[in-house]
Amino acid sequence: xxxxxxxxxxxxxxxxxxxxxxxxxxxxxxxxxxxxxxxxxxxxxxxxxxxxxxxxxxxxxxxxxxxxxxxxxxxxxxxxxxxxxxxxxxxxxxxxxxxxxxxxxxxxxxxxxxxxxxxxxxxxxxxxxxxxxxxxxxxxxxxxxxxxxxxxxxxxxxxxxxxxxxxxxxxxxxxxxxxxxxxxxxxxxxxxxxxxxxxxxxxxxxxxxxxxxxxxxxxxxxxxxxxxxxxxxxxxxxxxxxxxxxxxxxxxxxxxxxx
Amino acid sequence: xxxxxxxxxxxxxxxxxxxxxxxxxxxxxxxxxxxxxxxxxxxxxxxxxxxxxxxxxxxxxxxxxxxxxxxxxxxxxxxxxxxxxxxxxxxxxxxxxxxxxxxxxxxxxxxxxxxxxxxxxxxxxxxxxxxxxxxxxxxxxxxxxxxxxxxxxxxxxxxxxxxxxxxxxxxxxxxxxxxxxxxxxxxxxxxxxxxxxxxxxxxxxxxxxxxxxxxxxxxxxxxxxxxxxxxxxxxxxxxxxxxxxxxxxxxxxxxxxxx
Numbered sequence: 104x105x106x107x108x109x110x111x112x113x114x115x116x117x118x119x120x121x122x123x124x125x126x127x128x129x130x131x132x133x134x135x136x137x138x139x140x141x142x143x144x145x146x147x148x149x150x151x152x153x154x155x156x157x158x159x160x161x162x163x164x165x166x167x168x169x170x171x172x173x174x175x176x177x178x179x180x181x182x183x184x185x186x187x188x189x190x191x192x193x194x195x196x197x198x199x200x201x202x203x204x205x206x207x208x209x210x211x212x213x214x215x216x217x218x219x220x221x222x223x224x225x226x227x228x229x230x231x232x233x234x235x236x237x238x239x240x241x242x243x244x245x246x247x248x249x250x251x252x253x254x255x256x257x258x259x260x261x262x263x264x265x266x267x268x269x270x271x272x273x274x275x276x277x278x279x280x281x282x283x284x285x286x287x288x289x290x291x292x293x294x295x296x297x298x299x300x301x302x303x304x305x306x307x308x309x310x311x312x313x314x315x316x317x318x319x320x321x322x323x324x325x326x327x328x329x330x331x332x333x334x335x336x337x338x339x340x341x342x343x344x345x346x347x348x349x350x351x352x353x354x355x356x357x358x359x360x361x362x
Numbered sequence: 363x364x365x366x367x368x369x370x371x372x373x374x375x376x377x378x379x380x381x382x383x384x385x386x387x388x389x390x391x392x393x394x395x396x397x398x399x400x401x402x403x404x405x406x407x408x409x410x411x412x413x414x415x416x417x418x419x420x421x422x423x424x425x426x427x428x429x430x431x432x433x434x435x436x437x438x439x440x441x442x443x444x445x446x447x448x449x450x451x452x453x454x455x456x457x458x459x460x461x462x463x464x465x466x467x468x469x470x471x472x473x474x475x476x477x478x479x480x481x482x483x484x485x486x487x488x489x490x491x492x493x494x495x496x497x498x499x500x501x502x503x504x505x506x507x508x509x510x511x512x513x514x515x516x517x518x519x520x521x522x523x524x525x526x527x528x529x530x531x532x533x534x535x536x537x538x539x540x541x542x543x544x545x546x547x548x549x550x551x552x553x554x555x556x557x558x559x560x561x562x563x564x565x566x567x568x569x570x571x572x573x574x575x576x577x578x579x580x581x582x583x584x585x586x587x588x589x590x591x592x593x594x595x596x597x598x599x600x601x602x603x604x605x606x607x608x609x610x611x612x613x614x615x616x617x618x619x620x621x
């Protein structure tokens with residue numbers, strides 16, 4: 104098969120949640136310059152949700168099993184298929200306590216596979232496409248906020264602003280609530296989730312942020328536009344999709360557009 | 363990993379087109395009873411579009427390479443990962459000239475993998491959920507219509523009605539046109555495509571069909587509802603999604619609903 108000869112295949116670690124993996128796969132297609140099926144880039148999405156402990160629960164200490172090991176097992180599977188560059192469709196999995204363990208296991212192995220870091224890719228996009236921006240808001244799960252991986256953006260000279268604790272609790276419910284949360288209600292976004300997220304977004308704008316990072320792949324599903332009240336929204340899952348395309352064929356990457 | 367122990371993993375042959383594979387993956391999630399990430403079923407989507415000749419062009423004789431061989435190579439890759447049941451997210455690939463060759467290669471191999479037949483699954487759903495229906499319309503690519511795989515439904519006592527040749531040409535354009543076709547315009551459906559498809563749908567209703575099968579996975583993307591002018595639409599990709607869930611865990615399948 105040709106993709107073995109040219110040794111280029113995108114891999115997606117999905118299942119965290121499952122829809123975020125599908126969404127990343129879809130965005131790779133949407134961000135690729137193509138006019139027929141055969142122009143699209145080869146990719147494989149592996150989604151094995153039942154094996155991966157909840158990332159937020161691990162970060163907050165309520166489960167002890169590090170999801171890193173299940174993630175690395177999935178990477179090995181992708182390696183078997185010839186994947187050369189991979190991404191994890193989950194912000195919380197980029198918490199240093201998880202992501203660094205995956206990178207360590209990957210380095211110890213002999214796999215020729217490059218794992219991109221979604222958070223680093225977000226930082227690069229902000230420097231490149233939003234030059235001059237200083238204050239940026241982050242909407243994410245409580246796990247991501249507590250684990251602090253978005254602090255990495257401060258290394259790039261950016262000021263990271265999170266919602267207040269009370270608002271953060273609402274965001275978390277909008278994603279995780281068993282009755283109306285995005286992870287439970289598949290196929291649409293509940294009115295209550297949308298309302299809680301919009302309130303949270305407004306609270307960040309009130310804090311004078313210049314751009315807002317959707318720092319949870321589930322939020323990609325809730326926000327269909329790229330701005331809110333005039334403030335650009337940066338979808339971390341979309342940023343990762345674009346970085347994966349660039350890694351295997353930059354000539355096929357559509358120009359960045361803030362819709 | 364648990365999915366090796368219980369030996370159950372859904373495989374999707376995607377890339378024909380790429381968005382149809384993603385759509386099948388998404389529908390597996392949407393049709394599964396789940397309230398948290400870990401409740402969802404394990405699946406892998408392999409999409410290698412550049413290796414698979416256009417199915418319609420092969421059926422119509424303008425390319426000589428049978429896509430069956432590329433499809434079988436992908437199945438072997440899925441087998442490596444432990445896939446136990448697989449589906450192909452493409453109606454045209456179910457043309458006997460393609461699908462039967464894949465099945466032959468699969469039977470000759472020693473792989474323990476069951477490949478579902480999307481068309482057979484559509485027939486089963488009609489008998490089960492639309493009992494008493496006799497006349498059914500099919501909207502599909504010209505390749506699918508000429509290859510005649512939907513004639514299989516006549517074995518189930520159903521009368522299959524296709525659009526006239528002139529209307530069929532418009533459907534084909536709505537899918538394949540390089541400027542406005544569904545395969546070219548990713549991320550949305552062009553006004554012209556939608557108009558041509560609606561006209562085609564109306565022409566079938568005029569022929570007194572009782573249900574309409576969306577017999578091209580690209581059409582899943584165009585029709586967001588499950589009926590048109592009161593006539594139920596049956597999305598072949600959704601039917602395949604449900605059959606894949608049933609094959610690995612029937613207890614997780616949502617009841618059929620004609621939205």
